[in-house]
Structures are given as structure tokens and as C-alpha cells.
Amino acid sequence: MVENENFIRKLKVGIPRALYFYRYGPLWIYLLRQFQCEVVISPPTTAKIVEFGAKQAVSELCVPMKLYFGHVHALLEENPDLDYIFIPRYVSIHHNQYYCPKFLTLPETIKYGMKLPVPILTLEVNAKKQYGIEGAINMGKELGYSAEDSGKTWVIALKKFKELQSQMNSTNYLDILASFDENPSHVLKKRKFHEMIAEKIRGKFPLSILLLGHPYNVYESYINMHLIERLKTLDCRILTIEDTHPEKFKKPVKINKIYEQYWQSEDEILKTARYYLTEGKSEIDGVIFLISFSCGPDSLIEELVMRDMKTRKIPFLTLILDEHSGESGMVTRIESFVDMIRRKKYSHLLETKSNEPYNK
Amino acid sequence: MGKLISFPSMGWSRIAFRALFEKLPGVTVFPPPPVTRDVIKMGAKVSPEFVCFPFKVTLGEFINMIKNHDIHTFVMSIDCGPCRLGFYAPIQEKILKDLGYDVEIIPIQQDNLLNFKWTKTLLQLTNITDPLMKYFDIINCTRLALSKMSHIADITRLEGLVRCREIHKGNTTQTVKILMDRLDEEWDLYKLHNFSQIIQEEFRKIPIKRDIEPLRIVVTGENHIVMEPFVNMDIVRKFGEEGIEVHLANSLYDWILHKLHINLERKKLERFSKPYIPLDIGGEAMWVVGHYIEAQQLGFDGFIHLYPFTCMPENTARGILEGQSPDPFYLPIQFYSIDEHTGYEGLRTRLESFIDLMKSNRQENPRFKGKYQEPHEIGKIYDQHLSKAKKNPLFDELLTPIANNFNILLSEIFNTKATEKNSKEDSDN
Numbered sequence: 116m117v118e119n120e121n122f123i124r125k126l127k128v129g130i131p132r133a134l135y136f137y138r139y140g141p142l143w144i145y146l147l148r149q150f151q152c153e154v155v156i157s158p159p160t161t162a163k164i165v166e167f168g169a170k171q172a173v174s175e176l177c178v179p180m181k182l183y184f185g186h187v188h189a190l191l192e193e194n195p196d197l198d199y200i201f202i203p204r205y206v207s208i209h210h211n212q213y214y215c216p217k218f219l220t221l222p223e224t225i226k227y228g229m230k231l232p233v234p235i236l237t238l239e240v241n242a243k244k245q246y247g248i249e250g251a252i253n254m255g256k257e258l259g260y261s262a263e264d265s266g267k268t269w270v271i272a273l274k275k276f277k278e279l280q281s282q283m284n285s286t287n288y289l290d291i292l293a294s295f296d297e298n299p300s301h302v303l304k305k306r307k308f309h310e311m312i313a314e315k316i317r318g319k320f321p322l323s324i325l326l327l328g329h330p331y332n333v334y335e336s337y338i339n340m341h342l343i344e345r346l347k348t349l350d351c352r353i354l355t356i357e358d359t360h361p362e363k364f365k366k367p368v369k370i371n372k373i374y375e376q377y378w379q380s381e382d383e384i385l386k387t388a389r390y391y392l393t394e395g396k397s398e399i400d401g402v403i404f405l406i407s408f409s410c411g412p413d414s415l416i417e418e419l420v421m422r423d424m425k426t427r428k429i430p431f432l433t434l435i436l437d438e439h440s441g442e443s444g445m446v447t448r449i450e451s452f453v454d455m456i457r458r459k460k461y462s463h464l465l466e467t468k469s470n471e472p473y474n475k
Numbered sequence: 476m477g478k479l480i481s482f483p484s485m486g487w488s489r490i491a492f493r494a495l496f497e498k499l500p501g502v503t504v505f506p507p508p509p510v511t512r513d514v515i516k517m518g519a520k521v522s523p524e525f526v527c528f529p530f531k532v533t534l535g536e537f538i539n540m541i542k543n544h545d546i547h548t549f550v551m552s553i554d555c556g557p558c559r560l561g562f563y564a565p566i567q568e569k570i571l572k573d574l575g576y577d578v579e580i581i582p583i584q585q586d587n588l589l590n591f592k593w594t595k596t597l598l599q600l601t602n603i604t605d606p607l608m609k610y611f612d613i614i615n616c617t618r619l620a621l622s623k624m625s626h627i628a629d630i631t632r633l634e635g636l637v638r639c640r641e642i643h644k645g646n647t648t649q650t651v652k653i654l655m656d657r658l659d660e661e662w663d664l665y666k667l668h669n670f671s672q673i674i675q676e677e678f679r680k681i682p683i684k685r686d687i688e689p690l691r692i693v694v695t696g697e698n699h700i701v702m703e704p705f706v707n708m709d710i711v712r713k714f715g716e717e718g719i720e721v722h723l724a725n726s727l728y729d730w731i732l733h734k735l736h737i738n739l740e741r742k743k744l745e746r747f748s749k750p751y752i753p754l755d756i757g758g759e760a761m762w763v764v765g766h767y768i769e770a771q772q773l774g775f776d777g778f779i780h781l782y783p784f785t786c787m788p789e790n791t792a793r794g795i796l797e798g799q800s801p802d803p804f805y806l807p808i809q810f811y812s813i814d815e816h817t818g819y820e821g822l823r824t825r826l827e828s829f830i831d832l833m834k835s836n837r838q839e840n841p842r843f844k845g846k847y848q849e850p851h852e853i854g855k856i857y858d859q860h861l862s863k864a865k866k867n868p869l870f871d872e873l874l875t876p877i878a879n880n881f882n883i884l885l886s887e888i889f890n891t892k893a894t895e896k897n898s899k900e901d902s903d904n
């Protein structure tokens with residue numbers, strides 16, 4: 116039996132490690148494995164991937180989209196015997212809400228944008244079409260499964276994914292994602308940064324910083340230049356959207372009296388911001404918002420969040436990510452921001468000392 | 476004197492917007508001044524860094540009207556689609572209030588006109604309390620606005636077609652200005668009904684060259700950018716003066732019909748673009764791809780795609796159009812990404828080189844040789860035998876077969892009336 120199984124070649128499906136892989140990646144992998152496919156994932160982002168993406172894509176698209184082109188290319192280069200490339204189409208998961216327009220036509224953008232030699236396997240998640248079950252059934256049809264089977268598979272995969280999601284937080288997020296990748300050469304090399312705070316006072320003046328932004332910006336350490344590790348060397352505790360309790364996401368956000376917001380991808384950012392502006396105000400000392408250049412939804416949402424932070428007087432920094440941005444420019448901005456917050460937070464210590472005569 | 480309101484202009488569409496509110500009791504309309512460099516600067520200064528350009532222009536217009544004309548109530552359209560347009564009104568209001576202006580932006584829902592949410596805005600604005608009379612006014616205003624919209628669409632379309640043929644430069648521009656001014660002042664529904672005759676008469680006065688075969692291009696893209704001539708550097712006029720026949724694809728009337736779900740033209744384009752963009756992603760992305768495929772089939776010489784910098788749907792369309800060229804998309808296409816830093820000179824050099832490319836294509840490439848067809852609108856105006864019968868463009872095809880039976884009778888009645896009127900007017904003069 117074991118020998119026989121080896122003879123049957125499983126379908127090989129590749130998933131690009133970009134965009135919403137950082138949020139729904141485990142779900143897709145569960146689903147594809149349930150469908151008896153062999154799943155391969157593209158390598159972590161390198162300079163080559165960024166370069167290819169920037170060359171291939173339209174120059175005005177946002178960086179994560181450009182990375183997607185690069186990852187698809189890297190996937191094809193690494194696995195020439197690929198049967199399918201998995202590109203999902205996320206339309207909506209609530210009624211009257213949509214993802215960013217770029218997600219709605221992602222399969223077509225890739226298919227017609229770079230002339231793929233491999234067919235695309237797509238999963239449509241649309242609230243108007245039973246929240247993904249219909250998409251899963253269509254996907255099962257392509258792979259040769261009956262509608263009933265693929266419906267059940269979707270439910271099982273979704274259940275597993277929700278269990279996993281409840282365990283995830285900002286510290287173990289990348290490790291859990293990495294555990295799905297079986298290729299040993301894809302291990303993320305952890306860069307070591309020397310500690311910026313002197314050993315004597317390390318841990319005495321801690322700060323906690325909220326890192327807002329899409330998961331594909333926050334956890335994509337090549338593009339954001341290892342922001343999380345860098346902040347940790349500055350003696351900061353990081354909070355992200357994943358650390359916020361899921362109950363806080365239940366109530367919808369209203370922009371003004373008449374008007375509710377309609378972007379699914381922006382929803383969690385606004386809800387997290389709302390929680391930390393009201394109940395959880397004492398939990399954080401400052402906010403960093405990561406935006407990729409020319410991101411459509413973020414350009415307006417950032418304006419809203421910034422103005423709200425201003426009225427509540429919470430320190431706020433916007434970092435705009437780009438494939439051209441340099442490392443040192445980023446580092447100085449983070450350092451000065453953290454220094455500023457720290458000085459403000461512990462100013463009462465400074466004042467009492469300054470009254471005393473200077474010793475030694 | 477009622478509540479003083481205003482709205483962003485969007486090119487000639489300001490005439491239609493004015494018609495929508497002008498006759499509403501309790502409302503006084505201030506027609507928005509035309510967009511200038513200063514207005515754009517005002518808007519770009521206070522708006523977010525890489526938001527799309529229409530946001531900056533409309534915000535600039537609001538600030539200009541608050542500062543220089545003392546108006547504090549604006550009407551702005553909102554949407555529920557995946558594109559950024561839906562967020563304009565609330566965020567602009569927030570920005571303006573943070574700047575310290577006392578301002579109110581009243582949103583008008585245009586996501587689906589058949590659910591009649593847009594009437595709420597009009598109901599909110601009137602001061603009439605009787606519920607029946609309210610709706611009477613709204614119907615009246617809507618009729619005026621729709622009628623004017625359709626004439627604006629006709630005029631702007633004819634403008635592009637006629638300018639390349641004119642013998643004396645500048646005639647078309649003058650005619651368009653005269654017609655638009657006349658349309659703006661016309662408030663009689665019956666006369667508006669027959670305004671298409673006036674349009675034809677005015678255009679017939681322009682002396683043209685009939686026998687030339689100019690290059691044909693389609694100009695399309697994001698609605699605001701295409702319709703606002705200051706923003707797109709008046710690209711329709713530039714092309715026309717270079718002797719190129721411009722088919723302007725966008726108009727407000729077209730858009731409103733689409734939102735009323737009765738625009739068959741757009742439905743046809745959707746079918747063309749279905750394999751490339753399967754669902755509406757906001758903006759004009761679907762129809763841009765559709766227009767492109769249609770233009771290629773009809774043997775056009777070029778395609779111009781205008782869109783605001785960082786526009787999400789239009790960039791998606793651009794990616795698809797670029798990725799599929801030269802096979803199967805061989806029609807020459809030029810993209811203009813427009814924002815507040817766009818300069819005229821850079822646009823001009825690109826435009827001229829594109830014209831040279833199209834010219835050489837016409838002469839040498841068999842794909843573009845001998846495909847020229849004269850647009851039927853030109854024949855309608857300048858061929859005398861065709862231009863007589865038409866009176867109402869909307870019901871032409873439906874009513875002419877029936878009306879033909881009574882043609883003689885009708886013409887007699889109308890002729891007697893017309894002669895009486897003419898004689899009266901003559902005596903008045």
C-alpha cells in the first residue's frame with residue numbers, strides 16, 4: 116500500500132508568499148491538503164523578487180502587489196513541474212463590505228499581467244456567494260471532487276483555521292506561518308541587531324507600541340526592514356492587530372452619523388484603533404502606522420486615524436513603505452519617535468532629579 | 476432667498492447639477508466657479524499625500540467657495556463601491572472642520588439610483604412641508620436635470636467629432652460655449668425637449684471639410700478626470716486642433732443611465748471585458764477595457780486612458796491592457812496619470828509623438844489602413860435630407876414608424892403654428 120501511494124503523483128499547487136498569505140495562508144494550506152494536493156510556498160522575499168516585481172508590474176501599484184508578481188515568478192522558477200498556482204479572489208466576507216479593488220481582480224491581474232505558463236486555481240470568497248463555500252465547491256470541481264465533498268472540506272479547513280487563529284499573537288505569528296513551509300531552504304534568516312539600550316537601564320523604562328497596518332506590511336520583514344526586531348532592541352513591547360481580543364471586532368465602525376465604512380481590509384485596523392483610543396488607552400504609549408506607498412484605502416484611513424489620535428493626544432507616526440526606501444532613514448525616524456515617547460512618559464522622573472543638585 | 480448651496484463642478488456637468496437643485500423651493504444655487512491652478516493648490520495643500528486627484532480638486536473647490544464666496548453648504552456624491560469615492564464626503568468634511576471652517580457637506584447617494592435614496596437629500600433641502608408637493612418638485616427637478624445632461628453629452632460628443640474638420644480654427648470652441656450658456660439659461664421643459672434641434676442648427680453653421688479622413692481615437696478613463704477640462708489639460712481640444720477625431724466615451728448622462736440600470740451600451744462593453752475584469756471594481760476599469768476591445772474591432776487608430784495617480788481600479792485596468800499588448804491588444808494606447816504636478820509641456824510632447832505613431836500606422840500598417848468610417852452624427856447634421864425629420868432623439872426609433880402615417884397632417888399643423896410664431900417674433904423685434 117505504501118509503495119502504491121508513492122506511485123500516485125499528487126497535484127502540485129504553489130502559493131505565493133505575499134498579500135493575504137499572511138492572514139489566510141494557513142486556511143488555504145489546510146484546504147489544499149484536504150484536497151490531497153502537495154503544497155509548495157514561494158521563498159521569503161529577497162532583493163531579486165522585489166526587483167522582478169517592480170519591473171513587471173505597473174509602476175503605480177503598491178509594493179505588496181509588486182511583491183506578488185515577484186513571488187509568482189520565484190515560485191515558477193523554483194518548481195518547474197507546478198500544476199497550479201493558487202491565487203485567491205477575496206471579494207467580501209460581510210455584506211456591503213468589500214476588499215480593496217486590487218484583491219477583487221487579483222487572478223486576472225496576474226494572469227494577464229505577466230503571461231503565466233501555468234493554470235490558475237482560484238478560490239472566491241464572496242458574502243453574496245455563501246462566504247466561500249461556493250468558491251470552495253468550484254475549486255473542488257476543478258480538482259475533481261464532488262460538491263458535497265468540497266463543501267465539507269471547506270468547513271473542516273475553516274474550523275481548523277479558526278482554532279489556529281485563536282492561538283496566534285504577534286510574537287509567534289511568523290513562526291506558526293513558517294511551520295507550514297516544509298522546504299528547509301526557506302527558513303527565515305534572523306538578523307541580529309545589537310541592543311540600543313545600555314545594559315544598566317534595560318527593562319527599567321519599558322514602552323508598549325501599537326503597530327497598525329495590514330499583516331502583509333507588518334510581518335513582511337524585508338519590506339519593513341525588520342521593524343519588529345528593531346523596536347524590540349529599543350526596549351519596546353509590540354502590540355498588533357493579532358493581539359487584540361476578537362470580541363473587540365464585533366461592533367461595526369461608523370465614520371459619521373450617516374455613514375458606515377465599507378472596506379473589509381480596513382475594518383480591523385479601524386476597530387483596533389477604536390479600541391486603543393477608548394478602553395485600551397492606558398495600554399499603549401504610541402502608535403506606528405505602516406502604509407505601503409500608493410495604497411488606496413490606507414491613504415484615507417490614515418487621515419481618519421491620525422486626526423483621532425491628535426484629539427486624544429496619543430503620539431502617532433506614519434511610516435510609508437516603498438521598494439526604494441532606505442534603511443537608515445527609517446531607523447532614525449523610529450529611534451527619535453521612541454526617544455520622544457520615552458522622555459514624555461518618564462518625564463516626572465527627570466523633573467524630580469533636575470531639582471536636586473547634580474552629583475558626580 | 477433660501478439655503479445657499481453649491482457643489483463641485485466637474486466640467487460642464489455643473490449645468491446639470493445646477494438644474495437638479497435650482498427649481499427646488501427653499502434652495503438657492505451658487506454655480507461653482509471654474510477650476511484653476513490656485514484652486515487645485517488649495518486642495519492639494521491640505522489633503523492626504525497620495526489620495527486620488529479628484530479628492531484634491533473637489534476639496535480645493537470647496538475651500539475656494541468658502542473663502543471667496545462665503546458658502547457653507549455643499550452637496551457631494553457618495554458611493555458604496557470598493558473604490559475611494561465613497562469616503563470623499565465624510566473625510567472632506569472632517570478636514571474642513573479641522574481647518575476651522577463652519578461647513579456642512581450633504582451626501583447624495585448614487586450607488587444605485589433605483590433605490591431612490593438620493594431623493595432623501597432633495598427632501599432634506601426643500602422647505603416645503605406638504606409631502607405630495609415635495610415629490611412634485613423632485614420629479615420636476617429630475618426631469619430638468621436629466622434632459623440637460625443628455626444635451627451636454629450630445630454637445631461634448633459632437634465637439635470632439637467636429638473640431639478636426641473645422642476650416643476656421645476656434646469655431647467649435649465658440650459654438651460649444653454659446654450652446655452651453657444657452658442650455659444653462661433654458662428652464663422651459665418643452666424647449667429643452669427640442670434643444671437637440673438647436674444643437675444641430677448651431678453646429679451646421681460651422682464650415683467644415685467633409686472629404687477628409689482624420690485619425691480616430693477614443694478618449695476615456697476616470698469620469699472626473701475626463702470630464703473636467705482644466706484637469707486633463709483640455710486634451711480633447713488639443714487632439715482636435717491637431718486634426719484628430721476624438722470619440723469622448725464618458726459623460727454624466729451615460730453614468731446616470733448606468734446607475735439606473737438601463738444603459739445597454741455599457742452592458743455590451745461589460746460583455747467584452749468579462750474575461751479580463753469579471754466584476755465591477757469601482758471606477759471605470761471594466762468599461763475602459765470594454766472600450767478598448769470595441770475600438771480595436773472598429774478599426775480605431777489610438778486609445779487614450781486618463782486616470783488619477785494611484786487610482787486603484789484604473790491601475791488594474793492598465794496592468795491588464797499593458798500585459799496583453801501587443802498580442803491580442805495591438806491598438807496603440809497611451810496612459811496619462813494625472814495629478815497636481817502634471818505639466819502641460821510633458822503632456823504635449825507625448826501627445827505629438829503619439830500622433831506621429833498613429834500617422835505612420837495609417838500609412839504602413841495593414842491593420843489600420845482603410846478602416847475609416849465617418850461617424851453617423853456628422854451625416855445627421857450636415858446631410859440635409861437626414862436632418863429634417865428628427866425631433867425627439869429619445870423616442871425616435873419607436874415613434875417614427877407610427878408618426879409616418881400622420882406625417883402630412885402633423886407637418887401641416889406644426890408649419891402653421893411655426894409660421895404664426897415666426898411672424899409674432901418678427902413683429903416683436
